[in-house]
Amino acid sequence: MVRTFPVVGKLAANTADGTGPPLATSDRIDALFREHNDALVRFLRSRLRSEAEAKEAAQEAYVRLLQLDQDAQPSFLRAYLFKVATNVATDILRQRATRFRNIQAIQEAGVQDPSQERSLSARQQLALVGKALQELPPRCREAFRLSREDGRGTAEIALALGVSDRMVRLYLDRALEHVQSRLEGSQGAAK
Amino acid sequence: MKVGPIPTHQVEARSWLLKLRTETLSHQDIVDWQAWLEADPRNAAAYDEAVAAWELACQVPMAPAAATELASDRYDGTVPVQQWRRRPQKQAFWLIATAAAAASIVVTVAVVKLAMLSPDPPSRQVASAPGQRELVLLSDGSKVILGGMTMVDIRYTKRERQLVLGRGQAAFKVAHGQAQPFVVKTQHAAVTAIGTAFDINLKRRSMVLVVTEGAVEVDPVPETRVSMRSASQPVRVSAGQTLTITPDGMRLQSELPFGGGWENGWLAYRNEPLASVVEDVNRYLQTPVRLQDPSLGELTYTGTVELSNIPAWVDALPSAFPVEISRTTGGLLLKEKSNHGIPKRSPQAS
Numbered sequence: 001m002v003r004t005f006p007v008v009g010k011l012a013a014n015t016a017d018g019t020g021p022p023l024a025t026s027d028r029i030d031a032l033f034r035e036h037n038d039a040l041v042r043f044l045r046s047r048l049r050s051e052a053e054a055k056e057a058a059q060e061a062y063v064r065l066l067q068l069d070q071d072a073q074p075s076f077l078r079a080y081l082f083k084v085a086t087n088v089a090t091d092i093l094r095q096r097a098t099r100f101r102n103i104q105a106i107q108e109a110g111v112q113d114p115s116q117e118r119s120l121s122a123r124q125q126l127a128l129v130g131k132a133l134q135e136l137p138p139r140c141r142e143a144f145r146l147s148r149e150d151g152r153g154t155a156e157i158a159l160a161l162g163v164s165d166r167m168v169r170l171y172l173d174r175a176l177e178h179v180q181s182r183l184e185g186s187q188g189a190a191k
Numbered sequence: 192m193k194v195g196p197i198p199t200h201q202v203e204a205r206s207w208l209l210k211l212r213t214e215t216l217s218h219q220d221i222v223d224w225q226a227w228l229e230a231d232p233r234n235a236a237a238y239d240e241a242v243a244a245w246e247l248a249c250q251v252p253m254a255p256a257a258a259t260e261l262a263s264d265r266y267d268g269t270v271p272v273q274q275w276r277r278r279p280q281k282q283a284f285w286l287i288a289t290a291a292a293a294a295s296i297v298v299t300v301a302v303v304k305l306a307m308l309s310p311d312p313p314s315r316q317v318a319s320a321p322g323q324r325e326l327v328l329l330s331d332g333s334k335v336i337l338g339g340m341t342m343v344d345i346r347y348t349k350r351e352r353q354l355v356l357g358r359g360q361a362a363f364k365v366a367h368g369q370a371q372p373f374v375v376k377t378q379h380a381a382v383t384a385i386g387t388a389f390d391i392n393l394k395r396r397s398m399v400l401v402v403t404e405g406a407v408e409v410d411p412v413p414e415t416r417v418s419m420r421s422a423s424q425p426v427r428v429s430a431g432q433t434l435t436i437t438p439d440g441m442r443l444q445s446e447l448p449f450g451g452g453w454e455n456g457w458l459a460y461r462n463e464p465l466a467s468v469v470e471d472v473n474r475y476l477q478t479p480v481r482l483q484d485p486s487l488g489e490l491t492y493t494g495t496v497e498l499s500n501i502p503a504w505v506d507a508l509p510s511a512f513p514v515e516i517s518r519t520t521g522g523l524l525l526k527e528k529s530n531h532g533i534p535k536r537s538p539q540a541s
Binding site for chain 2: 050133141142144174180
């Protein structure tokens, strides 16, 4: 299924300067997004796989929030924004889980950079990360794989691996730490 | 190794990133996280770095771990992975475990000195055993890395530096500044280097050429040319391109194979027919894997294979594909799993 996102022109067009008549909910939502969009995209990047995906999800969250046909209070909207965004991310993850099994996602994730130089360096980074993942101890590596591929929660992974929930969280942290240290190591060497 | 202060921003950033991924995230968590982001610009920078690493790590294909390697894992997360890997006892444990389970990969170095000026010098043959990788240093400073079960004949003459790849896979790093062209010949084509690093994987029916630096000129053998009905001029393949030659013709792609390359110790595939993966993997096994039914070879594999741990990869195949493994005297036989539908003729009852 192809997801399409409407162009959100209102996001840039309307300004809440506070001098006009009381703002409609849609205007409050616009204001909310201007204020929180960066944080929202940052948040969504942790749940998804790329910045582009996170931006799409943020837009979708905006559209879903607009569909709230009620005179919502700003405080409610703020709390609701991240909740809606979380749901959008979950939906995307579910769709991707299906796609992933069809192995399309990996191809889409492939580096397609018009500049040869940059794409080589992106490739080198990918190679480094791949090596780092290979170096992880098996259970740590498997915990990381399950978390990223199926978006499984730590409790579920703990059950699958026969270790504690705390251990899974530690594995995930160590896995990311190792990937980062390999990436940094190469940057240091290149200087 | 230098031990610096613990970078707190990074540690906190990772822990936030992982926290944000949990299902039981509350609104208060998000408020706290935003406060943390705004408290120090280094926090936000560290978070963005962590997310960037996370996104990269999501792009690399990963194969499921085998039950055997999971069972023998002793890592408890108390120290960073890098530190754990350096611990001598643990390393020794792994080496023993790997050696017992797998065909060990021995890297040997052969130095081949060749007199360039003597008329028609004899060729020298270098070859590697299954599971063995070999680095060959040539007298002009060029290097050849042989994969497992690979054979190369080397002959340097006044006119050219000629290498013949008889079978297997080899990576070539060509020394600059020589008058004689560096030519690698296979049954499919002659590849002439132009200040280059490239890799040739010679398969049963095909040849895959990957150029990572510079460029090469490929001159297909007459038989290939006839089957392609193409013009007779050589094909130029530049860095970042892959050329595949099969009996049906040639295909030039502007991309490198996925992953870091076999010289680094692992193979990576994207939608590769299983038959082709098995052909590569068998170069690193003492007892080869065979497919009982050719239709199994049409299954596609996406993921990685660690060369030092191929038996674990083989063991994991039944969890990824509808196959089972039986150990026969001739090697490992991969069979269609009974009661599972690869819609082809059913295997004979035995």
